[in-house]
Each structure stands twice: as C-alpha cells, then as structure tokens.
Amino acid sequence: MSEHLFNGFEPVSSKQWKQQIQFELKGADYNETLVWESPEGIKVKPFYHNDEFTPTAPTGTKAANFSICQNIFVFDIEKSISRANDTLKRGAESLRFTIENDKTDVEKLLNGIPLKETTVYINLSFLSIDFVKRIDVFAKQKGTTIYIQLDPIGNLAKEGNWFGGMQKDIDTLNTIAIACSNINFLSVDGSLYQNAGANIVQQIAYTVAHANEYFNSIATINKPIVLQVAVGTNYFFEIAKLRTLRKLFRLIANEYNHTEGCHIIATPSKRNKTLYDYNVNMLRTTTECMSAILGGANAITNLPYDALYHKDNEFGDRIARNQLLVLKHESYFDKVDNPADGAYYIEELTQQMAEKALAIFKDIEANGGFLHQLKDGTIQRKIQESATKEQELFDSGKEVLLGTNKYPNKNDRMSGELELYPFVKKDPRKTLITPIIEKRLAEQIEQERLNGEDKNGC
Template identity: 75%
Template sequence: MSENLFNEFEPVSSKQWKQQIQYELKGADYNETLIWESPEGIKVKPFYHIDEFKEPLQVTTHTSQFKICQNIFVHDIDKSVFRANETLKRGAEAIRFTIPNEDTDVEKLLNALPLESTPVYFNLNFLSIDFVKKLDAIAKAKNAVFFVQLDPIGQLTKDGNWHTNLDKDFESLNTIAIACSNIHFLSIDSSLYQNAGANIVQQIAYTLAHANEYFNRIATINKPVVLHVSVGTNYFFEIAKLRALRLLFGLLAKEYDHNFECHIIASPTKRNKTLYDYNVNMLRTTTECMSAILGGADAVSNLAYDAIYHKDNEFGDRISRNQLLVLKHESYFDKVNNPADGAYYIEELTQQLAEKGLALFKDIEANGGFLTQLKEGTIQRKIQESATKEQELFDDGKEILLGTNKYPNKLDKMNHDLELYPFVKSNPRKTLIIPIIEKRLAEKTEQQRLEEEKTNAGAE
C-alpha cells in the first residue's frame, strides 16, 4: 500500500515549480533573489528536483560503524591510563593519544587498556622509527588496531620545518612502511587548512596534493591512509566535503594501485569557536559532528566547548562525549549506511566540490606539486586570501557568530577564566617555509573586549 500512497497526486515538474516561485516573487528576479554563491563559487539554488538529477555518485560510507573518539594528551602516564579507562566506561569507543615526546613509556600507557576492542590513534609530535616499532609489536601481540598518525608534511606546513629534513623524514617513513606491518602508519592532517581559513575546494585539493606527495615518495603503503579533517559550520557543504574527499582519494589511490579506502577521523573546527558566550560552542560542535557523521567519518572526535581557553578537564570532556552519545544512541545516527545517498542537494554539492577540487589539484600538480608550491608560498597565499575574505564578512557582520558579533552579552567577563592563551602566538624563528597558521574569526574582537575588561577593572 505504501508504494501507491502518492499515485493520486500529479507529479510537479521542475519547470512548474520555477513558474510558481516566479509568480510568488511578484516581479523580483529569480536568480538575484533566491540563488546565492558560496565562497567556493558554487551557485546554490532554492530547490533541487529529480528532473535535473544526475546519476548518484558512488560514494560508500559506513555510518553505522562510526566510532566516538576521546582525545587525551599524555603528560602523566597513570592519569592518562585512568582517564582512558574511565572514558571508555562512559561511552567512548576509541582513544586518541597525543604523545609529546618519544621518552613516553608506551607499554605502560597501553598495558591496562582493552586493546582488543578499542581502536587507538597516536598523534605523535615527533618521528621515531624505534617508537613506532614498539607500537607495531604491541599491536601484533595484542591483536590491536593502531592508527599512528605520522605526517612529516603536516609537520612542515604547521611548523615551517621538517622533523629533521625532507630526505631523512621520508627515509624514516619508508623504513617504517617496510618494518611495521601491523599498524596504520600514515596520516594526512588536513584540519590545518580548514582552521587556517581555506575554503572547502582548497581543503579538498590540498589534501589530495598532500597525499600525492606520499604516494610518490613512499614505496609501500599497505594500510589505509588516515585523513584528519576539521568540519566547519556550513552543514550540507561539510557533508558533501567528506563525501567528495572520499571519492577523489579513491580515484587518486587507484592510480598508484592502492586499493584501500581512506580512513577519516573528523573533529569540529576551531575557527568559529568563541571565548565569549562559550556555551554556543556546544551548538556549533553538535551540528559539525552531525555533518561529520552523515558525511561518512569513520571516527568523530568532538571538541570541548571550552577547549580554546581551558586545559583538558573532566566536565568539558564529558559534555563533548555526551553530545556524540546522544547523536548515536538517541538520535539514531548509526542506523543507516550512506545516509546522504539520493539527496539531490547533497549529491549536487558533492559533484561540484569534487570537480572543483580535482581541477585545483591538477593545477597544483602542473605547477610543481604541493611541496614546491609550499616552498614558493603559493599555498599559504591562497589560504590567506580565503581567510581574509571570510574575516571581512565576519567584521562586517555578514558572517555571524552569536554572542560575539551578534547579540553580545556586554556583562560577560572572561579575563579571569583563561587557563590557555586563546590567540595566535608569535614565535619568530628561522623556517624553511612560511608556516600555515590557524586563526579563529573572533580573535580581534575578543582581544578588544579583554582589553576593555582590564581597563574597566583598573578604573574601578
């Protein structure tokens, strides 16, 4: 009976819809009134119809299997072990350890964890063959799934320098690729591009070009490559971004006979997070996590609402984890694979982002490749241009962050709550390239308000 439910209704064509809309506009221009253009140059229509729908894209996402991942910075081993076990008891399904140095006792860190059922990500701030070999041995002995996020190019883009130098860093990666067969050893940190202000097409193209450098320089990549992606606030565009990334990565990988899908771990962006009216950050991260899940992320690591100004704390972690638990177990986001399939708007966005991303990637390769354009400063300049455009929209009130440039609470005081410095830090030093710098949209406004707080406190 459900198959015949709408048979009594005449189908309405795309042309009929447009005619009705034009009539309702009472003479206003359809294109100027209802079609808007995104920063990526995509013209967004007011509706999408089956008449104009192309064949669906072949993008496979395993939404039902996405993992809730907890970030843990390893400073004190015992505290990190305790925290990891506690978060697993409270709903986390994967752990992402950030390890600052290779002296960390990784055997002690992992010994008390249920590794047979818990995927573990390792964000290493160094490149050490011996350390990675230890992880490989533990993974083999415990039958564990380890994602070791080694990314020397990411180190270069963020810091301006390699761990050692280009040749030695890639020599280390090639050694690890041959010696360590029980772990995923290669990662691409594309979150930096989003957090620095790159538009979505740039993020896709730079991620592909970043990956292409590894495919060209590493002889053996026999495990899926991890893509660490930041998810912004443009809900449908971000869903389409992850789908386009997965589609294009697959095309690129096949050129190198790499037959594994990429593994995406997604986190909310920092770029739109605010110091004042910080509870709004929870709303932002919720929709960003939704985009990540629907876009097909394999793991989602949420950002605590107070992450930009507080050190890691149990309350912030619990709230961020609970947001994902609600999405998974109460909103049923894990019940359907490929949830975006057949959605005309998302399919069209995915197609256009993929086409534009691929065109920019080809342009990068035609002009020397990613590392060459980093050295020349081309990538940095293009990101800065996009970031400046977005910053101008924010400063003019056309891009809105509630509580900051729209409906700010003048009584909100933050000067005495800062445990972390929430702004861009200056660190003058000699670098091989100009580093790509993350910067939040609200920084200038927040610095002015903090100065006013200090001035008013002094006057009192």
C-alpha cells in the first residue's frame, strides 16, 4: 500500500512553487520579500527543490562517533587525575588538559587515567621541544593516541607575540615534526576568529589560511591537524560551516600531498553568552552542540552555563556534560554518520560558503599570505568591521539575546556572583602586532547594569 500512496499526486516543480508563492504574495516582489541575505552575503531562499539541486560527494564524517570531551586545567596533578577519572565515570569520553608549565609531571598525569579507552588532547601554553618529546616517548611506550595542541601562529594572533620569535618557533615545530612521530603535534585555533566577531565565511577562510602557513613552513606534516572551532547560534549555517571547513581544508591539504585530513574539536561560542539570565546559556549551547554534531565534529567540549563568571565547578561541568549525553544517548545523535548529506538547504549553504571563503583565501595568498596580513593589520581590521556590524545589530535590538537586550529581568542581580572578570581585560604590553581581541556582544549593557547595581547598593 505504501508504494502506491502518493501515485495520485503529480510532481510539483520549483517553477510551479514560485508561481504559487508569487500569487499568494499579491503582487509583492518575491526576492525582496522572501529572499534574505546573511551578513556573509549568502542569499537564503524560502524553499529548496531537487530540480535545482546538484548532488555533491558525501562528507565522509563519522558524526555518530563524536566524542564528549572534558576540559581540565592542570595545576595540581593529583586533583587533575581525580577529576579526570571522575568525569570519565560520569560520561566523558575524551579529555583535554591545558598545561601552562613545562615542569608539569605529564607522565604521572597520563599514567593516572585509562588511556586505552580515552582520547587525550594536551593544550600547551608554551613551546618546548623537550616537553613534547617526553609526551612522544610516553605515547610510543603506551601505544596510545595523543593530540598535542601547539599553535604559535594562534599565539601571535591572540597575544600579539610569538612564543620565542617567528624563526625560533617555526624551527621548533620542524624539529618536533622530525623527532616526534607518535603524536599529533599541530593545532589551529579558529575559535579566536569567531569569538572576536568574524563572520562565518571569514572564520572558514582565516582558519584555512592559518593552516596553510604551517603547510608552507613545516617540511613534514604526516598527522592530522587539529582544528579548534567555536560554534555560534545560527543553527543551519553552523552545520554548513564545519562541513565547508573540512571540505576546504582537504582541498588545500591535497596541494601539499597531505592526506591525513583534519581533526575538529568544537566548542560553543562565547560571543553570544550572557552574564544576566545565565540559564539561557544552556539553550544556546545545546543548539550549538547540535550543530557541531551534525556538522561532523570529531570531539565536542561544551561550555558550562556559568563559565563567564564562575571558576570551574562540579555542578556547571556536570550540566554541560549531561547536555551532550542527552544528545548522544537519548536524542539518538549517535545513530547516523552523515545526517546533513543531501539536505538541499545545507548543501546549498555549504557550496556558497565554500566559494566565498575560497575567494577570501585566494585574496589573502595573493596579498602576501596570512602572516603578512596579520602583521599589517588587515585581518584584524576585517574582523573588527564584521564585529562592529554585528554589535550594531545587537545594540539596535535586531539581533536578540533573550534576557539581555530582550525581556530582561530587572530584578536579576549578579554583582555578588562574580568569581571571574567577565569582560575584556586590558593588559598593556609590548606586542609585535595588534592582537585579535575576543569580545562578547552583551559586555557594554552588562557593565551598565552592574554599575547600576553598585549605585543602588544591591
């Protein structure tokens, strides 16, 4: 019966749909009324039809196998080991340790966790050949996969300085590439561009151009490069962003005979998170994690709802982790590998993003490359232009953050809750370039509200 269910219905072409829509509009212009343009210049139609769709190659991602990752800042080794094992028991599947001191007993740290069942990422805030070699020896002895997140160019972009100087940092990476064959040692922090206000196409182009500088500078890259990505709230656009990023990375990497691909770690954006009505942050991070999964991220580290103003705490971490557990095991996001493949809207977004991001990438390369444009301030200026446009939309109420610039709770008080400073920190120092500064949309309005609390003695 089901085979003949729709036999009585004639197929409807996209042309017929448009004619019917035009009729319903009663003379209003179709393009002006229903086709809208994103900040990236992407035109979004009211519907997509298979007679206008050109099939593309499958993405080949393993969305069903995405890993729930827990961030752990390492200060006290014993406490870090205890926290790591506790989070693994509570549902985490991989761990990302942030280490700021090359005196850290990394072997003791790694020996304290079940490595056979756990993927480990180690984010280093310094550049040390000897420290990385120690991890490489450990990985060989244990036969385990470890991703080291080293990104000197990312440090330059964010802090304004290299770790030890351009040539020294590049030489160090080349030495590590030759001496350390048992670990993945290279990372690109694309989350910086999103959190600073770059639009989606810029984020893709800058991340790929950033990676291209490593291809140009490092003689041997025979492991996947880790791409760290921040995911915003534009649901379908963010799905397409990750797909496009993987597609363009593959295109560029093939030019260098790099066949290992990229490994994407996604985390929700900080840019749209708020201090007031902070529980709404959970809704934002849920949709952002969904976009990351459907876009094909390898690992996802959720952002706790109170991360802006609270230090790391068990409750915030547990809620963030449970959001991913619900998505994976109760919403069945672990059942399909390439769920976005063949979706006309997402495929069209992916294609438009790829074309526009590739054009920006080519322009960067034609004008001296990513590092050159960082040094002359072009990248910073372009990001600031996009950030300013988005800030104007927020300030005018056209871009809405519920509980902040729309339906705020005037009785909400936060001045007594701040364990962390939630705004841009001013740290005057000598830098080689102007750093790219991360800034949230709600900062100014939140500062005004906090000042009002202080004046009222609340």
